[in-house]
Amino acid sequence: MVEFHKNTDESLVPDYVLPDVLMTADGKKIENAFDWIQTRRPEILALYKKVMYGNLPPRAVKTEFETISCKEDALNNTAVRKEIQLTFSMADGKSHSFVMLLYIPKNLSAPAPVFIGLNFNGNQNCTSEDDVMMTGRLLNGGLVANERSNQVQRWQFEETIKRGYASATVCYHDIYPDDKDENSWRNSVYNLFFADESNEEFHSHGSAISAWAWGLSRMLDCLETEPMIDSSKAFVHGHSRLGKTSLWAGANDTRFKLVITNDSGCCGSAIARRDFGETVEIITHKFPHWFVSSFPKYSKREAELPFDQHFFVALTAPRYLAIASAELDSHADPKGEFLAGAHAGAVYKLFGIDTYTPDTPHPVDSYITGAVNYHVRSGGHDQNLADWTHYWDIAAKIK
Ligand code: GCU
Secondary structure (H helix, E strand, O other): OOOOOOOOOHHHOOOOOOOOOOEOOOOOEOOOHHHHHHHHHHHHHHHHHHHHHOOOOOOOOEEEEEEEEEEEEHHHHOEEEEEEEEEEEOOOOOEEEEEEEEEEEOOOOOOEEEEEEEEOOOHHHOOOOOOOOOOOEOOOOOEOOOOOOOOHHHHOHHHHHHOOOEEEEEEHHHOOOOOOOOOHHHHOOOHHHHOOOOHHHHHOOOOHHHHHHHHHHHHHHHHOOOOOEEEEEEEEEEEOHHHHHHHHHHHHOOOEEEEEEEOOOOOOOOOOOOOOOOOHHHHHHHOHHHOOOOHHHHOOOHHHOOOOHHHHHHOOOOOEEEEEEEOOOHHHOHHHHHHHHHHOHHHHHHOOOOOOOOOOOOOOOOEEOOOEEEEEEOOOOOOOHHHHHHHHHHHHHOO
16 A cells, blocks of 8 residues: 655644735735625636536436425424435436435424535434435445444434424435546436546546535525525535535535535645645545546645635635534644634635634634634544534524
8 A cells, every 4th residue: 555645743844835815816916805706706616626626517407306205203203304306307318316304393483594414324324213215325326334323413403403403414425426436427416417428538527526516506406495494594514525515515506604614624624735634645546536637636736736725615705604623633634724714714804704813712622603613623533513513503693
C-alpha cells in the first residue's frame, strides 16, 4: 500500500495564503451583495463544477412520487411515517427510482419544517422501527447491510419529531452507488442521461457527490407536494462525505434555508491549503468517483486551486450555515473547518450580517451561533445528539 503524506501535528502546519473570496477572476473586488449574487457567486459555482464536483444531473423528462406505505401511528403514535418512491423517467422508457423515508409530526397546528439528509446504510438503519423497507442498493444490486437500526443515534427521529420537525432521508447508494469502480455511475441516476458516453467522458463532467446533491433537491421537490410539510423551511444536513454533499446541494439549490455540514473535512468545510489531515492526494486516490477526473491534478498542489473551502461554504450566504467538527476527528481537520466558516464571513458582511472571526473562542462543546454557526463536539467522527441539539436550536430561529 502506498503511504501518502498526512500531517496531524499542528506545530508542523506551514504558512499559507488564502485566496480572496471577494476578488473576481479578472481582478475586480466585490463590494456589495448585488455584485456577489450577480457576478462572483456564479463564477465560484462554475469553478467548483469545473474543478471539483462536475455538473449535477439534468432534470428527467418525467418525475413521479408514489406513496408506497403510510403508517399513521409511527414512533409511538407521535408521527405519520411515509415511504415515497421517487421515479425519474425518460422518453426512451429508461427510469431510475429510490425510496424516501419521511416522518411528519402528528397533531401539529401548521405544516412542519423539514430536515433533509442522505443516509449511508439504508433507511432501515436510521430508525428504531423494524418495519421500514430495506433500501441501499450497491453496484452489484445487493443491499448495503442486512441489518436494521444501526445508526439511529445519527438521525434522532423521536426528538426531531417531538420538537415539531419532519425528517426525510434516502440512502445515497440508491442515487449513485458509492463505489470507485469506474462503471458504478452506470447504476446511478446519470445513466438516464449519459448512457452512450464512455467512462472517461462521463468522469470528466459527473461525480457521485453531484448526483447525491441532485438527489437532495429532488427530495425537496417531492416534499413541496406534501401538504403537512412547510417546504419554505427546508434544512439540508449531512455527515462527512454527505456533509460535503449537503454543502454542494445548498450551493446549487437556494431553497435550502439552512445548510448543515457535519465533520465534512477535506473538500467539504476544511481549508485545503492548511496542511493538516486528509489531502487532495489521499481523497482522490481512495474516492476518485466523488470528483471529476481532472481534480487529482491538485494533489500536493492545493496552493494552485482557484479557490479554497471558505469559498465553498460562502456559497450558502446569506442563508443559515452550520459547520460542525469533532474534537478527535483530525482526519477532517477541525481547525480548518472552523477557519473556513470564519473566512466566509467576508461574504455575509456584504449582506450586513456579522459572523464569527478566526479569533472567536470556540471551546469544545460550546456553540457559536449566528448566521454562521460553529461547534466542535467532544468525541470522534459522528453526528449525534449533541450535534442535533445545536441544529434544532438553529432551526427554531428560522422564521
Ligand atoms: C473517509 C474520507 C473522508 C470522508 C469520510 C466519510 O474518511 O477520507 O473524506 O469524509 O470517509 O464520509 O466518512
